[in-house]
Amino acid sequence: MSSTASYKPQIVWPNVIVMLLYHYFSVLGLYYMLTMTQKWQTTLFCIILMRAGNLGITAGSHRLWCHKAYKAKLPLRIILCVLQTLSFQNSIYEWCRDHRVHHKFTDTDADPHNINRGFFFAHMGWLMVRKHPDVMKLGKTVSLSDLEADPVVRFQKKFYVILAPVTCFVLPTVLPWYLWNENWYFAFCSAGMFRYISSLHSTWLVNSAAHTWGSKPYNRSIKASENKVVSALTWGEGWHNYHHVFPWDYKAAELGTGDNWSATFIEVMAKIGWAYDLRTASPTMIKEKRDKTSTGFE
Ligand code: ST9
Ligand code: ZN
Ligand code: ZN
Numbered sequence: 001m002s003s004t005a006s007y008k009p010q011i012v013w014p015n016v017i018v019m020l021l022y023h024y025f026s027v028l029g030l031y032y033m034l035t036m037t038q039k040w041q042t043t044l045f046c047i048i049l050m051r052a053g054n055l056g057i058t059a060g061s062h063r064l065w066c067h068k069a070y071k072a073k074l075p076l077r078i079i080l081c082v083l084q085t086l087s088f089q090n091s092i093y094e095w096c097r098d099h100r101v102h103h104k105f106t107d108t109d110a111d112p113h114n115i116n117r118g119f120f121f122a123h124m125g126w127l128m129v130r131k132h133p134d135v136m137k138l139g140k141t142v143s144l145s146d147l148e149a150d151p152v153v154r155f156q157k158k159f160y161v162i163l164a165p166v167t168c169f170v171l172p173t174v175l176p177w178y179l180w181n182e183n184w185y186f187a188f189c190s191a192g193m194f195r196y197i198s199s200l201h202s203t204w205l206v207n208s209a210a211h212t213w214g215s216k217p218y219n220r221s222i223k224a225s226e227n228k229v230v231s232a233l234t235w236g237e238g239w240h241n242y243h244h245v246f247p248w249d250y251k252a253a254e255l256g257t258g259d260n261w262s263a264t265f266i267e268v269m270a271k272i273g274w275a276y277d278l279r280t281a282s283p284t285m286i287k288e289k290r291d292k293t294s295t296g297f298e
Contacts, residue, residue, distance in 0.1 A: 007109075010130040019128065022197050029186075029194030038186040042176045046191045049086065049172060050199055056083025057095075057203060058235050058262035059269075062252075065147060066096040069250035069279050070266055076274040077152045084156075087199060088168035091160040092153045093144065101139040103247055107211070107223050110134035115211035115223050123208035124200075168196055202233040210240035218245040218289050236260030245289055246281040254286055 032038045033046065060080030063069040072080065081092065089095055098112045105111045112135050113126040121129075147153045156163060172191035176182035205227075214225030224244040231238025231253070239253035251263040269275035 007132055012128055012130060015128045019124070022193055025189050025193035026197035027194075029189035029192070032186045033190050033194065038190055039176070039180060039182050041180045042182050042187055042191060045172070045176055046195045049191060050195045052083050053087040053195070053199055054202070054235055055262065055265055056080055056085070057087050057089060057199075058237055058252075059265050060084045061089070061092050061095045062099070062237070063250055063262065063266065065092050065150070065153065066099045067247045068146065069248050069252075070270070070275050071277045072269070073274045073276075074152070076269055077150070081152050081156050082167065085160075085163050085167045087203075088164045088196060089200070089203065091157045091164075093147050093157045096147055097139065097142065097144055100142045100144075101135060102207075103244065104142055105134075105138055106244060108134070110138035113207045115208070119208050119212060122211055123204045168192070202230075203237075205230045206234060206237050206240060210238050214238075214241065216241045216293070218242050218286075218293055220293055232259045235262045237262070246285075249280050250278045251280055254281075 029046075033043050036043075061084050064072055064077075064080060084092055084095075090098070102111050102113065107115055109132045112131060113122045114132075115122040118125070169188070169192045172195065173184055173188040176187035176191060177184040210225055210227040210230045211223045212225070214227035216222070216225055218241050222241070222244055224240040226241050227238040229238065230240070236251070236253055236259050237243070242254050243249070243252045250266050251260060253260055253263070266275050266278065270278055
């Protein structure tokens with residue numbers, strides 16, 4: 001019998017409960033923010049942390065470590081690793097492993113967040129059930145040697161269980177209390193929980209909404225789509241049909257669409273010499289792909 005036929009999803013209840021608690025506290029955080037119960041400095045701090053953490057995911061775990069779309073010198077790798085840890089989206093190693101498997105086995109049972117199992121599963125449900133056996137089995141075919149060779153990635157992986165909660169929850173709670181005398185509970189709910197959960201939902205939309213709605217100018221045979229709203233929310237990560245065809249492009253999009261702050265960040269880093277060997281698809285390659293798609297010869 002195939003692993004698919006015998007597979008029964010097994011819910012991981014502790015993850016469900018933790019997710020519910022995160023959401024409860026983050027709603028309170030949003031309330032403290034909107035009603036200005038908390039100090040304006042804490043709200044500003046929330047926004048800065050949100051944007052910084054997102055860069056750790058987009059420019060860091062996604063474009064640098066997962067897809068090797070550019071190379072980065074040690075100071076930039078350390079900064080991106082700190083920001084990635086702030087996002088608490090699993091260690092760089094685990095994040096990249098799942099994402100490489102997603103690219104290699106898109107929309108199949110071996111895809112950790114297979115969209116064919118429904119919008120909710122692709123969005124966040126996949127983090128609350130045991131993985132499909134095909135993810136483990138076929139995932140073993142994906143090479144991770146470059147990640148194992150990077151001391152920054154190895155260090156973060158080794159101490160992740162301490163580093164992640166401290167960076168994502170403890171510091172955002174303690175710093176506002178210490179620096180501008182904020183009530184620690186307001187800081188915990190807004191700068192900790194709300195900032196974390198809203199950033200998770202934006203990221204998850206790439207796996208759910210950008211695999212459901214949008215156009216497919218580069219490859220019609222996959223569900224990944226060009227989604228403007230997701231792109232605006234994720235600093236340029238919603239041009240997902242393009243990204244699945246040219247995953248190694250540091251811009252993750254064909255056009256400079258005005259929302260690609262992650263690409264701008266990488267370009268600025270290249271100007272100061274911290275990023276180098278930026279890879280991008282040539283106009284000829286893109287045109288060839290577009291022409292094949294429009295004529296049906298993919
Ligand atoms: C989170 C991650 O939210 C979000 C990632 C989203 C990615 C989106 C990408 C989109 C593109 C661009 C970015 C946009 C950015 C936007 C930013 C701005 C807004 N291959 O996992 P385990 C093996 S995290 C090969 O425990 P279970 C391996 O041997 C949120 N092998 O499976 C492993 O052992 P080890 C917070 C694999 O037991 C073993 O299986 N975190 C693979 O089924 C067991 O692995 C959480 O909520 C693979 N892919 O449990 C945590 N996978 O690791 C949630 C596994 O020792 N996670 N193996 O090598 C868990 O609790 C569990 O993983 C589980 C599954 C319950 C979900
Ligand atoms: Zn995708
Ligand atoms: Zn990708």
